[in-house]
Amino acid sequence: MSSLPTSLTGAATPGAQESGAATPGAGTQPLSPPAPAPAAAPQAAPQTGAASGSAPGLQSVPSPTFSPLYQQIKALITRSLQSGEWKPGEMIPSEMELASRYKVSQGTVRKAIDELAAENLVARRQGKGTFVTTHHEDVVKFRFLRLVPDEGEPHYGASRVLECKRLRAPAEIARLLDIRTGDSVVQIRRVLTFSGESTVLDEIWLLGANFKGLTAEKLTEWKGPMYALFEAEFGTRMIRASEKIRAVPADETAAELLSVPVGAPLLSVERVSYTYGDRPVEVRRGLYVTTRHYYQNDLS
Amino acid sequence: MSSLPTSLTGAATPGAQESGAATPGAGTQPLSPPAPAPAAAPQAAPQTGAASGSAPGLQSVPSPTFSPLYQQIKALITRSLQSGEWKPGEMIPSEMELASRYKVSQGTVRKAIDELAAENLVARRQGKGTFVTTHHEDVVKFRFLRLVPDEGEPHYGASRVLECKRLRAPAEIARLLDIRTGDSVVQIRRVLTFSGESTVLDEIWLLGANFKGLTAEKLTEWKGPMYALFEAEFGTRMIRASEKIRAVPADETAAELLSVPVGAPLLSVERVSYTYGDRPVEVRRGLYVTTRHYYQNDLS
DNA sequence: TAGTGGTCTAGACCACGTG
DNA sequence: ACGTGGTCTAGACCACTAT
Numbered sequence A, B: 001m002s003s004l005p006t007s008l009t010g011a012a013t014p015g016a017q018e019s020g021a022a023t024p025g026a027g028t029q030p031l032s033p034p035a036p037a038p039a040a041a042p043q044a045a046p047q048t049g050a051a052s053g054s055a056p057g058l059q060s061v062p063s064p065t066f067s068p069l070y071q072q073i074k075a076l077i078t079r080s081l082q083s084g085e086w087k088p089g090e091m092i093p094s095e096m097e098l099a100s101r102y103k104v105s106q107g108t109v110r111k112a113i114d115e116l117a118a119e120n121l122v123a124r125r126q127g128k129g130t131f132v133t134t135h136h137e138d139v140v141k142f143r144f145l146r147l148v149p150d151e152g153e154p155h156y157g158a159s160r161v162l163e164c165k166r167l168r169a170p171a172e173i174a175r176l177l178d179i180r181t182g183d184s185v186v187q188i189r190r191v192l193t194f195s196g197e198s199t200v201l202d203e204i205w206l207l208g209a210n211f212k213g214l215t216a217e218k219l220t221e222w223k224g225p226m227y228a229l230f231e232a233e234f235g236t237r238m239i240r241a242s243e244k245i246r247a248v249p250a251d252e253t254a255a256e257l258l259s260v261p262v263g264a265p266l267l268s269v270e271r272v273s274y275t276y277g278d279r280p281v282e283v284r285r286g287l288y289v290t291t292r293h294y295y296q297n298d299l300s
Numbered sequence C: 001t002a003g004t005g006g007t008c009t010a011g012a013c014c015a016c017g018t019g
Numbered sequence D: 001a002c003g004t005g006g007t008c009t010a011g012a013c014c015a016c017t018a019t
Helices: A008-012 A069-083 A095-102 A106-118 A171-177 A216-221 A226-234 A252-258 B018-022 B069-083 B095-102 B106-118 B171-177 B216-221 B226-234 B252-258
Strands: A122-125 A129-132 A147-149 A158-168 A184-194 A197-207 A240-249 A265-275 A279-288 A293-299 B122-125 B129-132 B147-149 B158-168 B184-194 B197-207 B240-249 B265-275 B279-288 B293-299
Touching (some): A069 A106, A095 A106, A106 A122, A158 A216, A197 A252, A216 A226, A240 B240, B069 B095, B095 B106, B106 B122, B171 B197, B216 B226
Antiparallel strands (some): A122 A129, A147 A293, A184 A197, A197 A279, A240 B265, A265 A279, A265 B240, B122 B129, B147 B293, B158 B184, B240 B265
């Protein structure tokens, strides 16, 4: 992979220029007047400038496409994250270590990690290291639960599982999950209760292939965020989600389960969640009672 | 100026800034002797390491407060943005220029701008420069209008101003705007229509001090996003906002203006908008009809 | 051709957290 | 004291845009 930036490939294009440059040896190129350096032999440094430089000694094949080195490093790190080489909550190798592993400078690794941190895939902690984020952490928990009580601190309520069964995906769900109608999915229905009040009615569909063995019992026994269970037991990490929000009237079922009158306004939240590689793995339709809670959102 | 990282000075007064720094001439401070020492004289360099580095030449005792150099540079740039030195849509000085103005390396300026770009205060365009963002740009427009039609592209509908008057701030609004009850505010009520359907009923309160001269006529004549008008005519730029969303039943007024039955579910969006320095300048309560539109939100 | 942001490297020091 | 991330510098080359 790598397909180094400069690598030959690049050459082809307009850039040609340097071309041979890479070879450090005897000054191919005179150009870099770098001369000044008396004492300190600047050394091989002037490799093809940034890009190619040392880069990975691995593979070669400069395929057609190519991206900045740090993007390639980022992709490599992401792959290790996905493959489970470094698990949620664990520390990943230090920047220095990764730099030497991938044969690039620490600065390049840093930039790759910066982006991963911005995407919340990892979190840096000064003096300690860089850690794979997990849905067990408090901070992360509320990224996916935006319901805040009018009074008091945000908290996780009790979950009552109504149902958990495997079935064939209806057309609409299949479309959202990018699978075929009729493919296996797991359907869950549950009610979340805050301070003794039924507040959320969720209907969830999960990719069948990723959640073999998920039962109502497991869900009921688990204390804590559902996504933490998915991450720990099924190796599926929710990375991001997209929601469509509307105000809808409560139908009979919802009214009964949430103890509100039929027709009462409820917040409808349709979510599609994605894992690594932007692959959708969950569709969720939540109905929220917003008389004592509100959905918090920041625009920036 | 700049209260350099280390510097003792800076500290307190923010004001002065420009002055010093800018002045290239006489070096206020002597220090920079650093003549490019011979090649790699590691030596001299080791000034206070990074922080002080070249920058200011003062260093010494890290007083109580101090932030990274790039944060200070960021604050200086933000101030220039706020003061209007560089107006929305305009290009700000190049990284090199800013680096020499503030007497820091280009890399430090770059990091400051990186953060400003992440906050959407400026936007970088390769090969062209860095520009002050504006509510006139399409991209920016929809950051603050999250209502998306079920079918078709997002668009700005027609705005019908019902009312625009000055009045004394009610307690609740005053609290949100961080002013005193009874202080002057401008209240606007309007209806947004998409494809011929009344979809949004907004009730808006603006800081009276910032919007002198705002009239219903001006609002009506203006075509385009309201925030673009505020930015162009009143020098007040909305930087970020925080929203609280609920589902509520339509009251008589809303029902009539939005052509829905009384009691119909509406999305209630309570927004507080902030300008530079995180100062609240607007409180807005919107009621959205979400039968053919939905509120789009991404969690990440 | 010139200027601007974008990428990359290399090395130094700082602040934090832990033994 | 040591290791890790955080900050800063300096210089080189690349890619894009406009002239």
